[in-house]
Amino acid sequence: MANTSHVLLTSHPASIFKYAAPLNWGESDPLLRGPVVASLTTREHRNAIGTHSGSYTVYRALANASGALTMEHKPDLTNTSPVVNIGPYPSWEDPEKIVSLDPWGAKVGEVFQSFYEKGYDIRPTIAITAAHIKMPEILEAIELGRLHIDEKVITKNRDVVVTKAAIDPVWYLPGIAARFQVSEGDLRRVLFDQTGGMFPELITRRDLKLLLPPIGSTTVYIFGDVQNIADTSKKLTVRIHDECNGSDVFGSDICTCRPYLTHGIEESIRTAQEGGSGVIVYFRKEGRALGEVTKFLVYNARKRQEGGDSAATYFHRTECVAGVQDMRFQQLMPDVLHWLGVQRIDNLVSMSDMKYNAIVQSGIEVVRRVSIPDELIPPDAQVEMEAKKAAGYFTEGKTKNVSELKKVKGRKLDE
C-alpha cells in the first residue's frame, strides 16, 4: 500500500467546491437537481458528506486497508438497472416531502448519463429487483384457504412474486433539520459531537448539504403491480415494519413483530390479488433504534423488576436504560412512501400512533387502520400489547387502566 504520510483531516470549500456536482434539492429536472456524488474516487466531484452503503462503508474500508479492494475501483453497473419503473412523482419535486433518501437514486444510470461521460462516479443509492418468496406463515394461509393461488401474485408452487427495493440513506441536512425543528447548524454540530466526532465536514463544509449516514438500509417489498401504488383508483395496503431480529428471524415470543409482519404480508397479498397493491417497508431500526444490546439490557430490567414484568412499567424500563422510550423518529419514515407516490393508504397494518401521525402529517390519507388479530399475539407479548394500547396505540378493542395493566404479567427470566 502507498504510504503517504500526509492526511487531510477535513476538506475546505475554497479548495474544492468548483468541480462538485450541482445540487438543487427538489428541482424537478434531475440534471438541474444534480446527482448525489459520495464516491471517493474523485474527491473534487463530491457534493455529500460520508459515503455509500450505510454502515457497510466500514467493511469496504477494511477491504481497502487489507488490499482486497483497490481504492480506484468503480462499479461496472451493466445490467443492474431497476426491473420496474418507479416515478418520478410530484412528491419528488417538493424539497420538503423527501429528505432522507434520493428519489432519483435508482435512476442514476438513466438520467445522469452526461455526468458519467464527464467522469463522475455516481452510484445508485436504490436498487430494485424481482424475487420469489416463500414463508411458512403464508404457506399456511394458502393451505387454510385464506389466500388462493392466482398464478400471478401466488404461483402454482406457492411462491409469492414480489418486486423489492433496497434504499440507502441520503440525508438532505436542511430538510432533516426542519423535520426535527432545529437549526441546520445545531443539527450538524450535535450529529458531529454526539457520534464521537464522526465527519468533521459536518462543521467545516456547510456548503455540502447531503450526508450519507452509516446506518442500515431500508427495504421495500411490493405485492402486485408497482404502478398501482400511486393510482388512487386502486386499493393499497401498507405495513411499516421496524426490524426486530429476535422475532422477525428467531420467533422470540416477547413481542408481536414477526406475527404482525406476516399478517401485513398476508393482507398485502390479498389486496394485490383483488386488483390493488401491497407494500411492506422494512426499516433497520432494531429495538426502537436503540440497538440490540440496549434491548437485551431492558429485557433483563423488565423481567427482574419488583413485581415482575408488567404492562404498567413497560415503557418506563426502557427510559431508565436508554434515556428515551423510542429513537425511531417516525418523522423521516414517510419519505419512502412519497418516493413510491403513495397518496392514500386504504389499509394501514399498524397500531402505532407515531407511524400513523407521521404518515398523515406528511399529507397521505389513511382510510383504515388494521390491528393485529388477537390469536397472533404470543402469551408473553401481552405485556407489550397492553402497554402500547394504554399509551394510545390504535386498537379496535378496549384499553386497560393502571390497576388492570399491573395484572398483565410476563414470564420471569428463569421460566
Place this chain on the structure above:
Amino acid sequence: MANTSHVLLTSHPASIFKYAAPLNWGESDPLLRGPVVASLTTREHRNAIGTHSGSYTVYRALANASGALTMEHKPDLTNTSPVVNIGPYPSWEDPEKIVSLDPWGAKVGEVFQSFYEKGYDIRPTIAITAAHIKMPEILEAIELGRLHIDEKVITKNRDVVVTKAAIDPVWYLPGIAARFQVSEGDLRRVLFDQTGGMFPELITRRDLKLLLPPIGSTTVYIFGDVQNIADTSKKLTVRIHDECNGSDVFGSDICTCRPYLTHGIEESIRTAQEGGSGVIVYFRKEGRALGEVTKFLVYNARKRQEGGDSAATYFHRTECVAGVQDMRFQQLMPDVLHWLGVQRIDNLVSMSDMKYNAIVQSGIEVVRRVSIPDELIPPDAQVEMEAKKAAGYFTEGKTKNVSELKKVKGRKLDE
C-alpha cells in the same frame, strides 16, 4: 439547546489523556486491563474512538439534536446484568485471540465498580438475556418427530428455551491491523480516508487504541447449558450465520440462508438435548457485507447477463459491481467463539471454506462439517450452491466442472 459555537474538530492527547481509563488489552485482571470508556458524558475519561451502539449511534445523536435525549443522560443499569455467567476464559487473556469485541463487555457492572465510584460512565457492550423462541420450521421438526419435547430445551407448549447475547463491536486497532497483516498506521489512515473522513481521531489520537465502529451488532443464540460450551467433555454444534434479510425474514428462494439457519438451529437443539450445547452466531453482514443495495444490483446483473443466471458466473457478477466477491472478513469472526470459551466444535453447520479456515486458524478444532441437506435447497438457489461447491466450499457430494456449471441456471427476472 445550548448554542456553543466553538466545536473541537478533533481532540489531542496532550490536553486529555491523563484522566483516560487505563487500557492494557489482554491483561487478565480486568482492573489492570481497564474498562472500555466510549461514553461522551465525561470526554477526558474516554479511551476509545467512536461511541456506543454501533450504527445506532446516529439515531442517538438525532435524539440529542431533537432535544428528546439530554446529552448528560447516563443509563440506569439496575437489573440489567447478564442472566448467566460467561467466562473469563484463558482466551480472554490473549491479546491476539480477541480483537473485535470486549470480552469483559457484559461484566462491566461486576468488575469495574471502583471506576463507577470515581464517576466513570462505563456502558456494557454485551448484554445477555433469556428467551423463548418459536419458529415454524422447528415446530415442523417436532411434529415430524425429528425433535422431541424434553421440557428443558423444548417446553410442553413447543417453545425453545434459549440464552442470547447481543454484542457491540469494540475493535482493538493493533490487533485488527495484525489480523489483516497491515500496519496499524495504514489501517487507521485507510479507515479514516475510505469512510469519507469518519473519526479524525484515528489519525490524531494514536494513543487511543480502541475504535467502536458504527456497524451492526452480533447476536449469539445458545441452546442448552451455557457452561457446556467450553467443556470439552460435552458435544458442541455451531452455525456462524451472516445476515440475509431477504431469506432470513422474507424467505427469498434465491439462496439457502434461512433453510440453513433453521437447519443449524435444529442441529443445535439436538446436541443440547443430547447433553451438549448448540450455538448460533448471527452477524450483521448483509449481502456478504456489501449491503443490500449492492446485493440487489448484483441480482439484476446475474439474471440479465447473456445466457442467464448461471453457476459458472456467480462470483464474477459480484466482483464486477463491488470490486470483490466478499467483504465479510471471516478473520474477525472467531473472536465471539473465543469469548464463549470454545475449544472444539463437534458439528460445524456451514459449507464455507472461509469460515472453516478462520475458525481452525484461530486454534479451534473442528471435528465434523455439516452441509445443508439437499431437500432444503430451493430450486433457484442451485446456482449459488453449485458455484460455491465448485469454488471450494465444503460438500459431501461431488462438485461440477465448468461445462456442468454453465447448465445450472436460475430463474429469469420476469419469471
